Amino acid sequence: MTEHRRPIIAGNWKMHKTVAEAKALAEAVRRGMEAIGGVDVVLCPPFTSLAAVSSAISGSKVALGAQDMYWEAEGAFTGEVSTGMLMDAGCKYVIVGHSERRSSFGETNEGVRRKSAAALSAGLCPIVCVGETLEEREKGIAHDVVREHFVGAVEGKSAEDVRKIVFAYEPVWAIGTGKTATDEQAQEMHAFLRGLMEESYDLDTALGTRIQYGGSVKPDNVAGLMTREDIDGALIGGASLKADVFLEILTRVAG
Numbered sequence: 001m002t003e004h005r006r007p008i009i010a011g012n013w014k015m016h017k018t019v020a021e022a023k024a025l026a027e028a029v030r031r032g033m034e035a036i037g038g039v040d041v042v043l044c045p046p047f048t049s050l051a052a053v054s055s056a057i058s059g060s061k062v063a064l065g066a067q068d069m070y071w072e073a074e075g076a077f078t079g080e081v082s083t084g085m086l087m088d089a090g091c092k093y094v095i096v097g098h099s100e101r102r103s104s105f106g107e108t109n110e111g112v113r114r115k116s117a118a119a120l121s122a123g124l125c126p127i128v129c130v131g132e133t134l135e136e137r138e139k140g141i142a143h144d145v146v147r148e149h150f151v152g153a154v155e156g157k158s159a160e161d162v163r164k165i166v167f168a169y170e171p172v173w174a175i176g177t178g179k180t181a182t183d184e185q186a187q188e189m190h191a192f193l194r195g196l197m198e199e200s201y202d203l204d205t206a207l208g209t210r211i212q213y214g215g216s217v218k219p220d221n222v223a224g225l226m227t228r229e230d231i232d233g234a235l236i237g238g239a240s241l242k243a244d245v246f247l248e249i250l251t252r253v254a255g
């Protein structure tokens with residue numbers, strides 16, 4: 001983390017929480033955040049709870065995000081949700097290209113490119129996820145995969161647009177497994193990503209774009225990760241589902 005990039009912590013609730021549970025969790029995070037500063041916080045509940053969470057955090061520092069979207073504005077796309085609908089529900093962020101979408105729902109680099117472009121033109125901030133599987137890391141192609149995910153996502157985008165994106169490096173082998181990447185492994189890939197930004201754009205873009213780490217982030221490992229130069233925040237699954245655990249993470253990042 002460096003001083004000119006404000007830390008950003010996002011909670012990805014995945015397919016968890018009823019509307020009532022989501023509302024209670026959002027209210028608890030909102031209350032906890034009254035005493036915490038210096039960090040951007042985003043809650044990403046399932047679509048069904050967006051409106052309830054939006055009203056629970058209204059007027060606070062906590063922002064709302066969605067977990068996915070479709071790039072068309074409207075039409076016959078059963079099951080899909082557009083950027084306009086997300087904005088209408090109060091979203092400022094949207095996760096795009098999460099590894100679970102890539103592995104279980106056929107998300108492609110091309111889809112990530114189109115979704116992130118549509119999000120940016122609507123004024124939503126995309127959180128674009130990149131990251132290799134265990135098999136890819138063991139084969140020694142982790143960097144090639146991350147490069148493909150990055151290049152696939154930014155193709156055709158201006159430097160100005162890329163700076164508005166929040167990237168999330170999430171090694172698939174660390175998601176939900178309790179196996180966090182070491183601070184060193186995470187920092188190394190974050191520096192590689194920043195190098196790709198400089199190569200594709202310029203140094204200002206590389207230095208001005210935030211990169212989160214994701215994969216089994218918890219209260220006891222977040223501070224170590226955040227001391228690393230190129231780690232600007234975290235995308236958190238399991239540890240975002242309980243208010244006290246999530247607030248403990250936020251306290252450690254702010255502190």
Ligand code: PGA
Pocket residue numbers: 012170174175176177178214215216217235236237238239
């Ligand atoms: P986890 O999930 O924190 O439960 O590992 C992270 C993510 O998938 O975004």
